[in-house]
Amino acid sequence: xxxxxxxxxxxxxxxxxxxxxxxxxxxxxxxxxxxxxxxxxxxxxxxxxxxxxxxxxxxxxxxxxxxxxxxxxxxxxxxxxxxxxxxxxxxxxxxxxxxxxxxxxxxxxxxxxxxxxxxxxxxxxxxxxxxxxxxxxxxxxxxxxxxxxxxxxxxxxxxxxxxxxxxxxxxxxxxxxxxxxxxxxxxxxxxxxxxxxxxxxxxxxxxxxxxxxxxxxxxxxxxxxxxxxxxxxxxxxxxxxxxxxxxxxxxxxxxxxxxxxxxxxxxxxxxxxxxxxxxxxxxxxxxxxxxxxxxxxxxxxxxxxxxxxxxxxxxxxxxxxxxxxxxxxxxxxxxxxxxxxxxxxxxxxxxxxxxxxxxxxxxxxxxxxxxxxxxxxxxxxxxxxxxxxxxxxxxxxxxxxxxxxxxxxxxxxxxxxxxxxxxxxxxxxxxxxxxxxxxxxxxxxxxxxxxxxxxxxxxxxxxxxxxxxxxxxxxxxxxxxxxxxxxxxxxxxxxxxxxxxxxxxxxxxxxxxxxxxxxxxxxxxxxxxxxxxxxxxxxxxxxxxxxxxxxxxxxxxxxxxxxxxxxxxxxxxxxxxxxxxxxxxxxxxxxxxxxxxxxxxxxxxxxxxxxxxxxxxxxxxxxxxxxxxxxxxxxxxxxxxx
Amino acid sequence: xxxxxxxxxxxxxxxxxxxxxxxxxxxxxxxxxxxxxxxxxxxxxxxxxxxxxxxxxxxxxxxxxxxxxxxxxxxxxxxxxxxxxxxxxxxxxxxxxxxxxxxxxxxxxxxxxxxxxxxxxxxxxxxxxxxxxxxxxxxxxxxxxxxxxx
Numbered sequence: 042x043x044x045x046x047x048x049x050x051x052x053x054x055x056x057x058x059x060x061x062x063x064x065x066x067x068x069x070x071x072x073x074x075x076x077x078x079x080x081x082x083x084x085x086x087x088x089x090x091x092x093x094x095x096x097x098x099x100x101x102x103x104x105x106x107x108x109x110x111x112x113x114x115x116x117x118x119x120x121x122x123x124x125x126x127x128x129x130x131x132x133x134x135x136x137x138x139x140x141x142x143x144x145x146x147x148x149x150x151x152x153x154x155x156x157x158x159x160x161x162x163x164x165x166x167x168x169x170x171x172x173x174x175x176x177x178x179x180x181x182x183x184x185x186x187x188x189x190x191x192x193x194x195x196x197x198x199x200x201x202x203x204x205x206x207x208x209x210x211x212x213x214x215x216x217x218x219x220x221x222x223x224x225x226x227x228x229x230x231x232x233x234x235x236x237x238x239x240x241x242x243x244x245x246x247x248x249x250x251x252x253x254x255x256x257x258x259x260x261x262x263x264x265x266x267x268x269x270x271x272x273x274x275x276x277x278x279x280x281x282x283x284x285x286x287x288x289x290x291x292x293x294x295x296x297x298x299x300x301x302x303x304x305x306x307x308x309x310x311x312x313x314x315x316x317x318x319x320x321x322x323x324x325x326x327x328x329x330x331x332x333x334x335x336x337x338x339x340x341x342x343x344x345x346x347x348x349x350x351x352x353x354x355x356x357x358x359x360x361x362x363x364x365x366x367x368x369x370x371x372x373x374x375x376x377x378x379x380x381x382x383x384x385x386x387x388x389x390x391x392x393x394x395x396x397x398x399x400x401x402x403x404x405x406x407x408x409x410x411x412x413x414x415x416x417x418x419x420x421x422x423x424x425x426x427x428x429x430x431x432x433x434x435x436x437x438x439x440x441x442x443x444x445x446x447x448x449x450x451x452x453x454x455x456x457x458x459x460x461x462x463x464x465x466x467x468x469x470x471x472x473x474x475x476x477x478x479x480x481x482x483x484x485x486x487x488x489x490x491x492x493x494x495x496x497x498x499x500x501x502x503x504x505x506x507x508x509x510x511x512x513x514x515x516x517x518x519x520x521x522x523x524x525x526x527x528x529x530x531x532x533x534x535x536x537x538x539x540x541x542x543x544x545x546x547x548x549x550x551x552x553x554x555x556x557x558x559x560x561x562x563x564x565x566x567x568x569x570x571x572x573x574x575x576x577x578x579x580x581x582x583x584x585x586x587x588x589x590x591x592x593x594x595x596x597x598x599x600x601x602x603x604x605x606x607x608x609x610x611x612x613x614x615x616x617x618x619x620x621x622x623x624x625x626x627x628x629x630x631x632x633x634x635x636x637x638x639x640x641x642x643x644x645x646x647x648x649x650x651x652x653x654x655x656x657x658x659x660x661x662x663x664x665x666x667x668x669x670x671x672x673x674x675x676x677x678x679x680x681x682x683x
Numbered sequence: 684x685x686x687x688x689x690x691x692x693x694x695x696x697x698x699x700x701x702x703x704x705x706x707x708x709x710x711x712x713x714x715x716x717x718x719x720x721x722x723x724x725x726x727x728x729x730x731x732x733x734x735x736x737x738x739x740x741x742x743x744x745x746x747x748x749x750x751x752x753x754x755x756x757x758x759x760x761x762x763x764x765x766x767x768x769x770x771x772x773x774x775x776x777x778x779x780x781x782x783x784x785x786x787x788x789x790x791x792x793x794x795x796x797x798x799x800x801x802x803x804x805x806x807x808x809x810x811x812x813x814x815x816x817x818x819x820x821x822x823x824x825x826x827x828x829x830x831x832x833x
Contacts, residue, residue: 075803079801357704507762
């Protein structure tokens with residue numbers, strides 16, 4: 042591929058790619074993101090290739106392995122173009138039917154369509170499915186239609202036109218002004234205006250400046266950055282290039298977790314292609330702008346998501362944060378001005394340049410513009426990645442898009458913002474999603490994890506879980522975080538184990554205050570949030586644990602016992618056979634009893650007991666009924682008495 | 684791992700001290716752990732004190748200073764898996780293997796690790812053995828999976 046040297050050459054190439062493509066030619070797109078890969082999309086792809094070969098369709102049918110479509114609950118996902126019929130939970134054995142019926146006959150394979158949960162209606166097109174219908178997929182939208190390993194696919198949907206526009210029609214100052222005007226705020230957590238950061242770096246003294254992509258997505262339960270890097274890496278690169286042009290940087294870094302092998306792979310391919318085509322290197326598109334990008338793999342440390350820690354890691358040292366009275370935008374990597382933004386923030390930049398700040402500011406609330414990608418996970422019917430306009434209510438996300446809580450359970454709380462965020466209870470579900478609105482409720486936007494919890498989730502345990510996570514991830518540099526969190530964890534663990542004392546809540550509040558005030562970086566200052574928000578909205582659960590030694594959600598292992606209700610047990614032996622600890626005593630026609638000495642409280646008996654019997658109970662805060670007398674354990678079936 | 688191979692990895696990153704983490708990752712990926720000799724070689728070639736290398740090797744989660752078992756079990760304890768009962772899965776696997784997270788058994792059969800999110804939350808709780816994902820795994824089903832490994 043010869044280098045592209047000017048905007049006109051780029052447009053010529055784009056027209057060439059488009060004219061070679063027939064939009065009417067049948068094409069199957071298959072979701073090949075990491076999540077679908079785990080559900081077997083690799084085997085499905087192999088099966089499609091075999092079927093194309095077998096039916097001799099290689100000239101008539103294309104297979105495109107795309108990035109994540111977002112609806113992970115129903116993966117692997119296939120979309121059949123140009124009809125755009127959409128099939129879910131595909132197995133390799135479904136492929137012959139799809140190829141012959143949907144592709145060749147132009148029909149529909151009804152059994153694999155999405156079934157509406159309320160109306161039982163079959164839905165053919167992706168855009169009609171409630172999960173997708175209520176989203177606004179500006180950043181994530183292209184994921185499902187392009188092959189991330191092909192730069193031509195990205196060019197075909199208008200890729201790199203924003204870079205072209207910035208370089209050929211705008212001065213760096215104009216680019217900066219446009220981004221400032223758009224009020225794009227950082228998608229990684231803090232919500233700091235990107236334009237202001239850029240401006241600070243641009244005005245900072247020094248010839249060497251850096252732009253950095255923060256792809257150290259460490260929040261447990263959040264994977265939207267991975268999905269973007271895997272599915273549409275060029276959009277992130279394009280955003281980074283535009284940012285570099287605006288602030289006068291010639292070197293960029295991408296700090297990506299090594300735990301994301303597919304993201305690293307697709308990114309590396311994208312960089313190579315971008316260089317070949319002339320979007321990287323010297324004199325890009327004939328504009329005299331030079332720029333290169335280096336990929337740095339992160340070795341696994343949550344604190345490296347913090348800007349100064351990440352920059353220390355880039356220098357090849359242990360990623361510990363430093364005080365930020367001088368911003369990293371002025372003194373960052375090797376003391377040079379460095380602009381660090383999250384993956385999603387960078388991916389928004391090409392949209393803003395192409396469509397203008399005025400278009401962007403029309404979406405969202407007064408202070409939070411544009412869209413936000415959330416990973417909607419936990420106790421939710423439709424697990425997946427959702428992109429919604431700012432200002433949508435939590436209720437709409439969880440119940441309209443997410444389909445509510447599975448298994449007729451009751452919603453309890455939604456946790457946003459990862460370990461630094463908090464839990465939002467049911468009475469605040471009509472809260473509009475935005476940076477400031479979520480902070481006011483005691484949580485935060487964070488990078489976009491949204492974990493839904495139902496009545497079975499213990500809020501004290503959730504707080505303990507996050508503090509445990511943060512204790513482990515604290516870098517140890519400052520005392521309030523290192524020691525304070527350790528003490529908080531001790532107290533919280535005691536509470537969940539029934540060893541809590543009066544005054545523990547007060548003690549936790551005091552420890553929180555110190556960590557919030559005196560920690561060095563945002564990891565420590567925000568670390569008490571999971572505790573503070575749960576104690577604010579669910580104080581009664583803390584009190585039940587401490588005073589009554591009872592877990593209201595029946596979740597804390599040390600506070601519950603499993604018990605077989607002798608009136609309901611049908612002596613079917615299922616739990617006895619499945620129990621990994623051999624703790625269930627019983628026989629056919631002999632009512633089962635759990636030996637509390639042997640029981641490891643793994644909950645297997647509770648899960649396997651047929652729901653029509655529902656004989657296994659969880660008991661908390663009261664004593665276990667004594668086992669029934671031996672002679673009463675024999676069941677005589679009525680049908681056999683006759 | 685012999686010195687020649689370590690040198691090759693170092694050369695790939697042009698022997699720059701700032702690439703220290705990338706070099707250690709290269710050794711870890713290939714060898715599954717960081718032997719003392721390899722670290723000494725890196726220290727010598729890059730002219731970086733061994734103490735700094737050990738600081739890094741113990742700071743980041745990806746590195747191991749002890750050999751790993753033949754089979755690596757990863758149990759996802761991300762928030763989504765946690766609320767779906769990952770702790771009970773972990774406890775059962777601990778009972779079955781007799782090792783705690785971060786440990787390897789004496790026969791070098793299994794290494795057990797917890798991970799903070801594998802990013803397939805729709806499948807939670809998730810257990811991964813040698814890279815193969817076992818989704819929606821109940822504590823009672825873990826024994827069936829693990830018995831297939833020698």
